[in-house]
Amino acid sequence: MAERAARLSLTEPGRFVVGCNYWASHAGTAMWSDWRPDVVDADLAQLAAEGIRVLRVFPLWPVFQPLVQLYGGGGRPEEMRHGESPLADDDAGRAGVSREAMDRFANFLALAEAHSLGLIVGLVTGWMSGRLFVPPAFDGRNVLTDPSAIRWQVRFVRHFVRRFRDSAAILAWDLGNECNCMAPVPSSDAAWVWTSAIAGAIRLEDPGRPVLAGMHSLGPAEDAHWRIQDLAELTDVLTTHPYPIFTPHCDQDPLATIRSCLHATAESRMYADIGGRPCLCEEAGTLGPMIAGERLAAEHIRTVLYSLWAHDCHGLLWWCAYDQGHLTHAPYDWHSIERELGLFRADRAAKPVAKELSRFGAWLAKLPFEALPPRRIEAVCVLTRGQDQWAAAFATFVLAKQAGLDVAFQYVDRPLREAGLYLLPSVCGDAGFPRRFWCELERRVRDGATLYLSHHDCMLSPFTEPFGLEVLGRERRTGPAEIVADGLEGAPTFRVASPIRLRLTPVRAQVLGRETDGNPAFARARLGEGTVYFLSVPIEHHLSTTPGAFHRPDASPFWKIYAAIAAPHLAGRALSKDHPMVGVTEHPLDVRRRVAVAINYSPARVETALAMAPGWSVERVLAGAPPTGAGASARLTIDANDASVLVLRRE
16 A cells, blocks of 8 residues: 555646545544444445545544533633543643544544555544534634634644554645635734644644645735635645635536636646645535536536646545435535535445546556656746736636647746746736836846736836837726727627726737727737737636636637737647637657647537647547548547547657
8 A cells, every 4th residue: 555655646746646535425524423434444445446546534623622611710711621521641632632533533544545545634624515613612713813722723633643644545634624714814824824833733743744735715816815825835735626606707607618627727727836836626526416417527527637637737536425415414404515416326326427537547547657747838827916816817727728828827926937928817906016027027028028918907107118009098988898809810809898998099019909999909019029919908807707708609709819929939839729629738758759638628529620740740549539631631529528638759
C-alpha cells in the first residue's frame, strides 16, 4: 500500500486521481456513532472494485472531541468534560478526544489499507451537507474566532495527526470540510489566523504530508474574507467544490453544455494560477435528479474528467459514494439535494457516473506516460480590482477555449507574468490597477506583446496615447449596446449589456467595430512594437451573467473577437480547430512530440477541422477516433461530451 499510495500524488504536476467523498452507506454522518465495520468493509471493497483510488473522509468533530463545558456560579466556565466524566490525564484526555472514536478510525484505516485506498482526511469536520456539527461545549460560539474553540481544535488536530501519521493509507490532511461555512469571520485577518492555527498544528506533527485547504468560495480581491492568496500561503493544495447552483454565474445553462462543462476547470485553474499552488477538484457532483438524470450526469462528468486532466487540475472526487435518501437524521431530513448524490444507490447498484469514473481511471492507468506534461499557454488573463473577478475570469476562460487559446490567470497584486498576449477583461472603476502595474504592462507591449482591454466602467490614465482613441463624452446607457464588428470576418453583430457609453473618435486607431450610430466600439492600435485592442463594452461580464450566451444556436459568436486577437499568438501550435465547442490543449513530451487533447464541450457530436502545421502528423491515438485527411485538410469527429487524445510527431 505504501508504494501504491506514493504514486497517488496530489501535488506532482500532471498526476491525476479519481475518487469520491465517503460516508458509510448505512449511516452517512452518523457512521462514527453507529459504527458497523462489516458495512464499511463492504463499502470499501465495492469502491475499490469500481476503480476508486482515493477517498476523502471525515472524522465528525463532536464525535471525536465530545466536549461539554460545565459552569459554576454566575455562569463561570468551570471545567471541560466528556458528559459527566472528567478528562483523563493522558494525551487523549488533554486533547479532549474520544478514545472509542479514535479506535474506530484506526479500524477504518486498516480497512482502507487492505483495499489499497488512499485517504484525504478532513480534520475539523464541523460543517457537513448544510448542518453545523460542533462539540456541545461550543454551541452558540463562533468556532472560527473564539479563542477557546480554536485552542481545542488545535489540540484535537495535533492529537489526531500524531496518532495516525504513520498510516500508509493517508495521502494528505485536509483542514476540514468547507470550514469557512462554520461561522462568519470579520476580516481576512481573522480567516488567516484560524487557517494558520490549524495548518500549523498539522505540520507540527506531520511535516511530510501535504495540507489541503478543503474550502470553496474563495476570492482574490482585497475585500474577500477568504482569499485564494491566503489559503495558498498556508496550505499546499487549494481545493474547489464547483457545484453550479452554489457558484455565481454557473446555474445558467444545461449541464452538458460548454459553460457547465468548463466550470470546474476554469475555477480550479483560477485558484491554482492566482495562488501559485496545485488545485484539486475535491468535490463535484450534480446535486441530484432535479439537475440532471443519471445518463446526463455521466456524460457531463466524462467531459469534466478530460478537461480537468488536460488542465493539470490533479483529480476529481465525486460527491459522494452512496445515496443517503434512506436516512432520517439531519441534514438528510432537511435538504432534498443531499439524498441522491451517490455513485451507488442504497441497494449498492452502480449508477452510470460510477462506471464513467471507473472507465477513466482504467484509461489513465494504461497511458504510455505517468504524468501529462503542462499545456502550452499563450496568454495571461489579469484580474483587476473592483470588478466581479469570477465573472471576468470564467467568461474569459470559455471565450479563450472557443477561440483555440490557452490562458493562465493572475491577480493584479502580483508582478506581471511573462506572456505574448495580455487580457484585461471587463475592467471596472477608477482604481482597477496601480500606475506601476500599467507602466510594466505598457513596457511589455512596447517590446512586442499584445494587450486586450474591455471596458466596464473603468477610468484609464493614460488612455488616448496608448489606445489611439479620444473620449468625446461619457454617459449612462438606457439599453444594451449593439455593435457590428465589421473588421472581423463575417461582420458579426453583438448585443451587450453595458452600463456606460463612451463616445469615441479614432486618433490613430483602426476601428474594427461600431455601434449602430457609427460610434467606435472596438479598435486596434500599434504601441511601439506591440498592439493594443480596446473594446468599449464588458463582454465577459455580460456573458457570465446571461443564460444561454455560449451554447444556444442563436448565440452571438463573441469568441470571434478573441480569435482575431489571438491569431498571431497561435503560430506555435501543432494543430488548429474551427469549432467553438471544441477545446484543444497541447502538451510537449519532447522537442518532437506532443500530446493533443481535443474535448467536445457539447451534448452533440461535432466535426471540426483539425489542421496540422507543416511537418506534424498523428503518431498514435490514445482516445477517440483518429482524424481523417492529413495536414491542413485534416478533420476530426468527436462524440458528444467526449474527447480525442492524440500523440503528434514532427518530422
